Amino acid sequence: MVVSYSLLITTSGTLQNDESWIKTVNLTGDVYVPDGVTLTFEDGVIVNLNGHKIIKNWAGSIVFNGNMTINPDIRLMRSGEIMGFYSSTQQALGDAHSTDEIDLASNISWLQNMTITSDIRVMSGGTLNIAGGKIINFASNRKLIINGRLTTLSSVGNEVIFTSSISSPGSWAGIWMEGGQFSGHFEHNIVQYATYGLKFHRVPGEQFKTVPFNIITGGSIFIIRGSPILRIISSKITHRRGSHLIMVRLISVITPLFKTRVPMPFNFKIQVPISMAI
Numbered sequence: 564m565v566v567s568y569s570l571l572i573t574t575s576g577t578l579q580n581d582e583s584w585i586k587t588v589n590l591t592g593d594v595y596v597p598d599g600v601t602l603t604f605e606d607g608v609i610v611n612l613n614g615h616k617i618i619k620n621w622a623g624s625i626v627f628n629g630n631m632t633i634n635p636d637i638r639l640m641r642s643g644e645i646m647g648f649y650s651s652t653q654q655a656l657g658d659a660h661s662t663d664e665i666d667l668a669s670n671i672s673w674l675q676n677m678t679i680t681s682d683i684r685v686m687s688g689g690t691l692n693i694a695g696g697k698i699i700n701f702a703s704n705r706k707l708i709i710n711g712r713l714t715t716l717s718s719v720g721n722e723v724i725f726t727s728s729i730s731s732p733g734s735w736a737g738i739w740m741e742g743g744q745f746s747g748h749f750e751h752n753i754v755q756y757a758t759y760g761l762k763f764h765r766v767p768g769e770q771f772k773t774v775p776f777n778i779i780t781g782g783s784i785f786i787i788r789g790s791p792i793l794r795i796i797s798s799k800i801t802h803r804r805g806s807h808l809i810m811v812r813l814i815s816v817i818t819p820l821f822k823t824r825v826p827m828p829f830n831f832k833i834q835v836p837i838s839m840a841i
Contacts, residue, residue: 575615584608590615598622604631616654618647636668636689656680661702667691667711676700678728685711687742695721700728701757706736712744717751727756737762 572584575592583603588610596602596619604610606629610617618639619625625645637649641663649655652673655665659681666684672692680702685691689711693699695718701707707725715723727734737757754760 578602584610587611589613590617593618596620596623596625600624601626603628606630608632610634610648612648612650614650616647616649616658618658621646634669635671637671638666638668640664640666652677652683661705673697673699678702679705679707682706682708684708685713687711690714692716693723695723695751698724698726700726701735702728703734704736706739708739708741709744710742713738713740713749715749715752719751722751722753724753725755725757726753730756732756733758 571580571582572588573579573582573594574588574590575594577595577597578600581601581603583605585605585608588608590611590613593615594602594617596617598620599622601624602617602619603626609632611634617625633648635650637652637655639646639649639655639659641660646663647655647658649658652665652667652671656679659665661680664682664684666686667689668686669688670690670692671685672694674694674697676698678700682705683691685708687710691709691712692714693716695716699707707713717723725738729735734756735758737759738754739759739762749761
């Protein structure tokens with residue numbers, strides 16, 4: 564079968580036929596891919612969104628033939644399928660269902676307070692920078708997943724606050740580090756009302772150096788496998804009564820660190836002073 568693509572490039576409006584984008588494409592408005600139409604990004608294409616978005620209907624198709632660059636690269640994912648590319652996280656959240664995921668695949672900055680109504684994933688190769696003093700408010704059960712890098716530009720009196728729209732412990736899922744890393748130090752932040760304040764999963768050995776000067780309330784620090792070096796410095800960690808401050812999960816066994824001796828197969832360190840309140 565021979566597929567013939569139109570030479571027309573739609574930079575604003577609805578695609579009328581299948582299109583193949585090459586070289587550099589600069590959007591002048593939102594682009595829509597309707598049912599039965601395919602938009603193909605050819606190898607090496609650069610697409611500048613310029614404040615706009617590319618979205619498709621469920622029966623429309625977006626196809627990739629090789630490497631591409633989307634500026635910025637913010638993806639709305641639904642059931643594992645890309646539904647669109649957006650110029651900002653807020654723009655993507657405006658179209659997202661609560662069960663969707665927003666994937667950040669380039670260098671993205673949050674310079675204002677954010678309300679997160681879908682899971683956010685920083686993909687491998689992507690970076691999320693959060694300006695100091697911002698409040699990141701998560702809806703029920705939502706989480707921030709880091710496969711790439713997370714940077715918070717916090718300082719004393721200008722902390723980034725990760726919190727929930729519901730002021731009770733366990734209201735949102737927390738910050739999950741899944742093979743990602745902090746770019747620099749994760750310090751002078753407040754993490755509150757989460758199930759897990761920080762959850763580490765399959766983290767390479769030398770990725771995490773310090774977690775200093777943070778206040779983690781309503782959730783624990785949870786490590787699943789991997790071999791992180793984690794130093795908690797001058798931090799205050801509080802949580803709901805009956806749960807554990809720091810937990811280490813080895814394969815399928817969950818052990819509260821401060822109640823049971825644990826054979827440590829990795830280098831886990833706590834540096835004082837540290838204030839822990841139950």
